Amino acid sequence: MLTKRLFGTSTAVWNAVLSKSEWPARHRLRLPTNRLSSVGFGAFRLSERDRQAGAAALNDALRRGVNVIDTSSHFGNGESEKIIGDTLKDAERSWGLKREDIVVISKCGHILGDSSKVAEMRENPDLKAAVLSDSAAHCISPKFIESQIELSLSRLGMDKIDIYMLNCPERLLAGKIHGRQVLSVYPLIKEAFEYLESEVAKGRIGSYGIASNSISNPTVPDHVNIEQCVAIAKEVGGPDHAFTCIEYPLNLFERDAVESLDGGRVLSEIAEMNDLYQFTQRPLNVIASGSIRCLGDKKAGYDDEAKITAQLTSYFEQVTELESELSDLVGDTQQDINTVAHFIWAETLADNLTQLISSNAFATKHYVNNTVLPTLATDINTLLEEHSLNNNNSHNADHIRQWAVQYKEAITELCSMLIGLCEAAEAATNREISNVLAAMAPTAIRNWRELKFTDTSVDMFAQAPLSDLAIRLVRASLESRTGGRGGTVLVGMRKPEYVEGVVSAGSGGSASFDDVESAFLCSLLD
Secondary structure, three states, X not given: OEEEEOOOOOEEEEOOOEOEEEOOHHHHHHOOOOXXXXXXXXXXXXXXXXXXXXXXXXXXXXXXXXXXXXXXOOHHHHHHHHHHHHHXXXXXXXXXXXXXXXXXXXXXXXXXXXXXXHHHHHXXXXXXXXXXXXXXXXXXXXXXXXXXXXXXXXXXXXXXXXXXXXXXXXHHHHXXXXXXXXXXXXXXXXXXXXXXXXXXXXXXXXXXXXXXXXOOOOOOOOOOOXXXXXXXXXXXXXXXXXXXXXXXEOXXXXXXXXXXXXXXXXXXXXXXXXXXXXXXXXOOEEEEOOXXXXXXXXXXXXXXXXXXXXXXXXXXXXHHHHHHHHHHHOOOOHHHHHHHOOOOHHHHHHHOHHHHHHOOHHHHHHHHHHHHHHHHHHHHHHHHHHOXXXXXXXXXXXXXXXXXXXXXXXXXXHHHHHHHHHHHHHHHHHHHHHHHHHHHOHHHHHHHHHHHEOOOOOOOOOOOOHHHHHHHHHHHHHHHHOOOOOOEXXXXXXXXXXXXXXXXXXXXXXXXXXXXXXXOOOHHHO
């Protein structure tokens, strides 16, 4: 038993037994095990760059009872699958993990960031790839699926993938196949299902499913109707078809799959009625109302808004002073005037400060890393080229070089403080959400405390992490719509330090149905 010191003198106990969900009886022969862990290992961000940490996290998760691993052929351009395969083999050798106890999910559909591959697919009439841009396409044609299954099996080092999913077929609607706009995904899904049934017959996959961001919301233009997909599966595979499961986003903010606004049936109910097991994703990463936010817990070093604000003010003053000095260092030609006009980041960032701070840390990081810093690097290079030592028209070339170094450092620190302020604001909001949910979801809090503390009376005021509450409420919302069956919540666990908290959130009871209804009324979640 592992123990960890928290809150005063009490002892937190980490001896939780991971909860399991039942695979539908109708499909019981299609998986090696019919009891799936309530949380699964999301492998989206596994990569060779962080192989050691990712492999250690996966190994720890497996040891703690996680038996669902979710990956895709395009995750890290196949690196995710390779790390998973290697880690499973190591676990089999080192501590006796049995392959038949693990459910591995992979997918295909996305072609991203490879312009040569997209060009090749555009010209191949057999692939029926929907081209979205010069570097992005989407494809679920039989030829493509066949090639991707072969690659996935090779990288995973397996002769069978338990579940193989079509990934986001709705993206086909955003592209063109051989120059023609895709008007409906269902003929393409039918071809894919027909082929996937043949792969089940060959034994290379156990069953198949659909992972989609739009299946839970019937009001969006690219909605994929799951009942139509079930009808297609019955048409091509008969009553014993191998369409067994779906995967979709579900979190405290994105609740379409479990919450009906008009009293009609929701996705989670429809799936249960059709014997489709449900995997949910992004429990801690919200994409809603045009923004992205994280429901993780506060990060050390970013909880003192007053201190960060003071530092930010200091860097604004430093940048403003440096910008005023540049005019004195360069000449007074029109070219010099035009060059100086590019260095107004103090004004630009100050003008957008309110919007940036009211935004979320993800959006601010994106703006800094994809707009501010690249533009700054280009402008500094132009400045140095125009005033190099080899340029006879240059004035104070050495001073300009020193100025550029100081300016870049000051802008970089200013942006770091700006991101820190956004993270502090986001952490404060998350703490507020956590405090409100603690009052609205008492059984979730009680279940967390029972797992964590030997003496619950001593720690009766201990606050559960928001991440724990978020995962428990997702679990409970699924249970409430599926007659108690629930499903598997897929969570990114690419670092060892993430595993313990996720497994804890998947252990013990989730929350009462009353907790779910009460929590979803919280105005902070609108």
